[in-house]
Amino acid sequence: MNQALSEAIKKQLSQVTQLLDMTEKTREALLARDMDTLHDLIQKEEELLNQIRKIDDTIAKLPDKSVLTEAPFKEDIVQIKGLLQRCQMLNSANQDFIDMSLGALNRLKKILITNRNQNSLTYTDKGQPHTIASSGESIEA
Numbered sequence: 653m654n655q656a657l658s659e660a661i662k663k664q665l666s667q668v669t670q671l672l673d674m675t676e677k678t679r680e681a682l683l684a685r686d687m688d689t690l691h692d693l694i695q696k697e698e699e700l701l702n703q704i705r706k707i708d709d710t711i712a713k714l715p716d717k718s719v720l721t722e723a724p725f726k727e728d729i730v731q732i733k734g735l736l737q738r739c740q741m742l743n744s745a746n747q748d749f750i751d752m753s754l755g756a757l758n759r760l761k762k763i764l765i766t767n768r769n770q771n772s773l774t775y776t777d778k779g780q781p782h783t784i785a786s787s788g789e790s791i792e793a
Contacts, residue, residue: 654716654719656714657711657714657716657717657719657720657725658725660707660710660711660714661711661720661725661728661729661732662728663707664704664707664708664711664732665728665731665732665735667700667703667704667707668704668732668735668736668739669735670700671697671700671701671704671735671736671739672735672738672739672742674693674696674697674700675697675738675739675742675743675746676742677689677693678690678693678694678697678742678746679742679745679746679749681693682746682749682750683749762780762781765781766781
């Protein structure tokens with residue numbers, strides 16, 4: 653039974669290592685603004701996360717999982733946790749980059765809306781700039 657646990661842990665370690673690699677590639681694609689590569693990486697990452705979840709479930713169902721706190725499993729578990737922590741840090745940095753990019757994009761949008769037609773600029777109930785489409789005819793009293 654320890655053989656099944658050992659194989660599951662080794663597979664888990666391999667998949668978490670792949671996940672870290674994909675997370676780093678995702679960061680590079682974000683910085684390069686390569687949306688095609690980013691889309692592919694996100695899909696692969698999602699598949700890999702599902703595989704990792706399945707192995708977690710398998711390990712949880714094994715009767716001898718109590719030996720995970722003992723050598724040689726303990727070192728592998730510590731390594732897996734370290735890799736996962738690195739993935740979380742990179743994902744957090746990626747999220748920060750996305751948030752900053754969206755903020756810059758929104759500021760640019762507001763500038764463009766404001767400059768497009770100063771006369772027709774209004775604001776929504778949430779304070780966002782909004783332009784009123786006009787027919788080009790002016791109304792005179």
